[in-house]
Amino acid sequence: MSKQFESKKETVSFLNKSYDGNSPLISQRANYENLENQYKKLADRTKTLEQVYKFHKGIVQNISAGIITIDFNADITFINTSALLVAEYTFKELVNTPLKNLFVDKEEANVIIDALINKRSMFESKEVNLQTRTGKIIPIGFSSTFLKNQNSAYEGVIISFRDLTNLISFRTQIERMDRLATLGEVSAGIAHEIRNPLAGIKTSAQVLEESFGPGDFRAELVKRLVKEIDRSNELLKKFFNFARPGKPKFDYTQVEMLVDGVYLLLASKMKKKNIIFTKIFADDLPEVYVDENQIEQVLINLYMNAIDAMHDGGKLVVRTSQMEQKIKEDRQTMVRVDIEDSGFGIDTKNMERIFNPFFTTKSDGVGLGLSISSRLIEENGGKMEVQSTVGKGTKFSLYLPIQVK
Amino acid sequence: MDKRKRMLIVDDEETLTFSLYQSFIMEKRDYEVVTAATGEEASEKIAESPFDLVITDISMPGMSGLELLSKIKQTHPLTEVIIMTAYGSDDKKEESLARGARHYVEKPFEIKKIKQLVMEILQ
Numbered sequence: 001m002s003k004q005f006e007s008k009k010e011t012v013s014f015l016n017k018s019y020d021g022n023s024p025l026i027s028q029r030a031n032y033e034n035l036e037n038q039y040k041k042l043a044d045r046t047k048t049l050e051q052v053y054k055f056h057k058g059i060v061q062n063i064s065a066g067i068i069t070i071d072f073n074a075d076i077t078f079i080n081t082s083a084l085l086v087a088e089y090t091f092k093e094l095v096n097t098p099l100k101n102l103f104v105d106k107e108e109a110n111v112i113i114d115a116l117i118n119k120r121s122m123f124e125s126k127e128v129n130l131q132t133r134t135g136k137i138i139p140i141g142f143s144s145t146f147l148k149n150q151n152s153a154y155e156g157v158i159i160s161f162r163d164l165t166n167l168i169s170f171r172t173q174i175e176r177m178d179r180l181a182t183l184g185e186v187s188a189g190i191a192h193e194i195r196n197p198l199a200g201i202k203t204s205a206q207v208l209e210e211s212f213g214p215g216d217f218r219a220e221l222v223k224r225l226v227k228e229i230d231r232s233n234e235l236l237k238k239f240f241n242f243a244r245p246g247k248p249k250f251d252y253t254q255v256e257m258l259v260d261g262v263y264l265l266l267a268s269k270m271k272k273k274n275i276i277f278t279k280i281f282a283d284d285l286p287e288v289y290v291d292e293n294q295i296e297q298v299l300i301n302l303y304m305n306a307i308d309a310m311h312d313g314g315k316l317v318v319r320t321s322q323m324e325q326k327i328k329e330d331r332q333t334m335v336r337v338d339i340e341d342s343g344f345g346i347d348t349k350n351m352e353r354i355f356n357p358f359f360t361t362k363s364d365g366v367g368l369g370l371s372i373s374s375r376l377i378e379e380n381g382g383k384m385e386v387q388s389t390v391g392k393g394t395k396f397s398l399y400l401p402i403q404v405k
Numbered sequence: 406m407d408k409r410k411r412m413l414i415v416d417d418e419e420t421l422t423f424s425l426y427q428s429f430i431m432e433k434r435d436y437e438v439v440t441a442a443t444g445e446e447a448s449e450k451i452a453e454s455p456f457d458l459v460i461t462d463i464s465m466p467g468m469s470g471l472e473l474l475s476k477i478k479q480t481h482p483l484t485e486v487i488i489m490t491a492y493g494s495d496d497k498k499e500e501s502l503a504r505g506a507r508h509y510v511e512k513p514f515e516i517k518k519i520k521q522l523v524m525e526i527l528q
Contacts (some may be wrong), residue, residue: 195493200418200424
């Protein structure tokens, strides 16, 4: 009986101990709960960190600016997606390679890198040219800041940049327009001043001609004089066309009709030179709102240039389409007309000059066709672009408005 | 008896006024030809005695041909005006016709054309 009692007493005592927290079983359980809490906290913090990481990564990768970081050896340590898209490389191909490789002008690269790393200078909107994997030259504008580690010690440089291709093309277009407008005013002034005395000379010559009897050789001389005056006047008239094309008489018109009409005018010329004319018209193209005579004049100029650029025959393709375009800060739907030839192309060094009045590579050209055309397109609220590859051909693209502004 | 028809040629370009004058004189037709070098001079001559026809340039020092045209149309609505100009744009043409000009001629012109227009107006 007492043995039985003793045994029960032990059991009770064990159980009591088990409940007072000092027992191994209880402390194990507490530890477990503690660990679980810590784990939960850790998991939460990891999750938050992950969110913060994803957030920052998202910003760095999705931002439209290109971002490159370099170390103090000027080797690339990081490059974001936008930068990779511009450079046409993959991350692995560029990381740990010298930044200098991306510059077109290596001398300039040396100066810039020296300034960034040795002189600790910062750049703001500095314009340089970048060379892509495929050899394209992309103008960029970059700014730099220093990359610091946790202890605020310099670790390298952050370079952020923007592709300036569109901006520069817009800027050149504006400059071109300004230049043409100024030149236009000047040439109009000169043309007016020359035409006045020319009128006096011509009238005098014609009065003189009347005073000679028929068959008089002097009458013949005066006739030639008048002919030369008329020739000079024709040139001056072209000046006026360029300077003051006359206000466009806007109306709705089908661009297909203009394309066809000009083709009919020049069809025999094309046939003679073995040029195959193809037109590709988009379906449901809206009517354009332009001065049809002026646009016709532009098309004649462009067709003629194309014909002159194809000595041994070739192809002239005119294609129409519809697209969104930015005209003077305004986005609008426009009709695009591409006039593409398979001629000898335009030399890169002449590319910017082709719109300058009196610039010509033709032995019998005056050099006003493209400058007048570009001015007419501008007056009609449109825009003109050109792409050319020497030996392959040239494509002019006209963007024409479809609605009243 | 019909009064002799009168024509006034206005231009600061003396070679032109002189040659036009000679040309009309040579025709030996029965009308009087007078010249003026400025719009102001023309106004004075018109005030002295009216003309049947005035041929005027637009761009002149002082009063322009278009101003002269408006003035003539106010004071002598029966006087016909031919505008001649070395400008190459149609803007001036519309303005000239709107202000009452009978014809608009671009310089340099064919003498025959001017004579034909003059003949139509004076005969």
